[in-house]
Structures are given as C-alpha cells and as structure tokens.
Amino acid sequence: MTPRRLYGRFALAEAVTWALLILGMVLKYSGISESFVPVFGMLHGLVFLAYCAVTCLVWVDLRWPPAVGLLGLASSVVPGATIPFERRAARAGLLMGGWRLAPGGERPRTVAERLLAWSLRSPLLAVPAGLAVVAAVASVLLHLGPPVPRG
Numbered sequence: 001m002t003p004r005r006l007y008g009r010f011a012l013a014e015a016v017t018w019a020l021l022i023l024g025m026v027l028k029y030s031g032i033s034e035s036f037v038p039v040f041g042m043l044h045g046l047v048f049l050a051y052c053a054v055t056c057l058v059w060v061d062l063r064w065p066p067a068v069g070l071l072g073l074a075s076s077v078v079p080g081a082t083i084p085f086e087r088r089a090a091r092a093g094l095l096m097g098g099w100r101l102a103p104g105g106e107r108p109r110t111v112a113e114r115l116l117a118w119s120l121r122s123p124l125l126a127v128p129a130g131l132a133v134v135a136a137v138a139s140v141l142l143h144l145g146p147p148v149p150r151g
Helices: 003-029 036-061 066-074 082-091 111-121 123-144
Strands: none
Touching (some): 003 082, 036 066, 036 111, 036 123
C-alpha cells in the first residue's frame, strides 16, 4: 500500500467518524437518544489517534516540511478537514511514490526513520504494535477524563 492510499483511507475515516460524532451530538441534544455519543465518540477518538500516527509516518517517510506535517495534524481537529488536506497534499506532489524507507530503499538515519523502516519490514508486528499504542494512548486519555468538564 502506497503512502497516498494509506493516508487517503485514514483521512476519509477520520472525516466519517467526525460526521458520526456530530450526528450523535445532534441526536443527543434533540432529545432522541444520548446513547450514540459515547460509541461514536470512542470510535472517533481511536480513528483520530490512528490518523495522527499515520500522518507522522507519512511525514517522516516523505520528508514533509514541518509546516506541512503540523497542518496535516491540525486538519484532524476541524471536522472534515482531513479530506481537503489530503487532496491538496496529493495535488502538490507531497504523497507521490512509494515508501522511501521500505526494504531496498534508503537507509534510515534518525530514530523516527528507523522505527518506520522496521514497521515497513515487519508489518505483521508493526500493525498490532501500532494498535496497542493507539489503545494505550486512548486508555490514558480516558483515565484523565472527558475533553469537556462535566457539569
């Protein structure tokens, strides 16, 4: 899977889960049901964290300038903004080509590049490890409490 395809899928998933969370809030505040917000909120939170992780992986591999990487991360905060960001990045050629650090590619130099190169060499280990990291971060955030104080 190319960086462009992977990034496009996560950008779409992040936007869709934003829409589901907003739908859940509409249903809650219109008095229909409050039960959708926790489900859609958790789903969106997990996809949000995964999108941020994928943004960092693509940023490292494709050597995005810091401003582009930070804008990619910031686009996840605005509902639906990940899709236009991904499309602009693709049009600008920022998602071109395969994985630079894949086996047979460039030799990694930094710690982040070494981690990404290992992930590309060992996807059957890297995917569960990435899911575990996302779950751990989500657990810590849940323990800290909701993003908006209750009451």
